[in-house]
Amino acid sequence: MSTDQPQGEDPFRKPPPQGDLPPYHGPEGGGPYGAGPGGGPYGAGPGGGPYGAGPGGPYGAGGGEYGYGPPDPLAGMPPLGNRFKRLVARIIDGLIVSIPVSLVFSAFTWHHWNPETDQAKTTGLSILISVVYFVYEGLMLTARGQTVGKMAMNIRVAMLDNGAIPAGNPGWTRAAVYNLPQIVPCCGFVFWLVNVLWCTWDQPYHQCVHDKAAKTVVVSTR
Template identity: 75%
Template sequence: MPPLGHRGKRLLARIIDGLLVSVPLSIIFSAVSARWDVYENSGDSFTLGVIIAVVYFVYEGLMLTTRGQTVGKMAMNIRVAMLENGASPEGAPGWTRAAVYTLPGIVPCCGFVFWLVNVLWCTWDEPYHQCIHDKAAKTVVVATQ
């Protein structure tokens, strides 16, 4: 098994992926909803949040099951591997990981709390530095060789 991926690289990869998905969708959404104002129309903001979450889920699920890494992970030279053998998470593990990371965030109020605990979990998890979405899918983030 390659060495574990650095937590800072994991964070930067998530930021890259988040921007890659959310910025274009926000621009398209604001062009389609000309009346949309983030400060006045919370219903539309929630709708945009759900759209971003669903698109991010599909993006991450497809990237992980076909390549083992997203664009952000490619840029940071890390990848997702199965804990038992280091293989890419093809099929259900990739989709499970994407679902546990992304979909709870659309639940009003408590979804954000779960997401926050999920992503912070790797800061105290030993020995593999797994987040909850890694544990659910039995994956680990490793450096690429």
């Protein structure tokens, strides 16, 4: 598995932060597309809110209620991905992987396998699904920052510092931390559960553990 960055220009990559500007800031402190000084997501107005109006809104560059204090960590970023959409995307991807893998596995083992009594083969199927999901997710994230489920739900995975596609190590790290612990008996499920629930209380980026490991964030594409 290559860790090299893609040769073509990443359409999602944002200019690197300058000075104390928060992630996703465009040139001259603008929004995610660099339009306007200190604006909102569309760069309109100095230190604006979602559309650049007023000081220091959810995507404006300003700090506290009156634009003072530390910069808003979400300034210039696209809206964070909705947690429900993230869950639905995982369900879609899980079905895409598990159904064909289960069918193929059953075709090769049907005359030997009773899922109610043969725990070893049931465990083998679970491990196989986790490994295939890991490869599927790693390839999709490093190629375009989205799996099929995320494309369907209009969300994507981006590098926290600049909004780029998580090509190379970050994409594979994210996929590994989500999928591979599940193959560890007993404690693997506990880690997976804590991992996926982490985004429900994490602030300000709503990251799961696999996001923190890869330094990524899930954002909306529209």
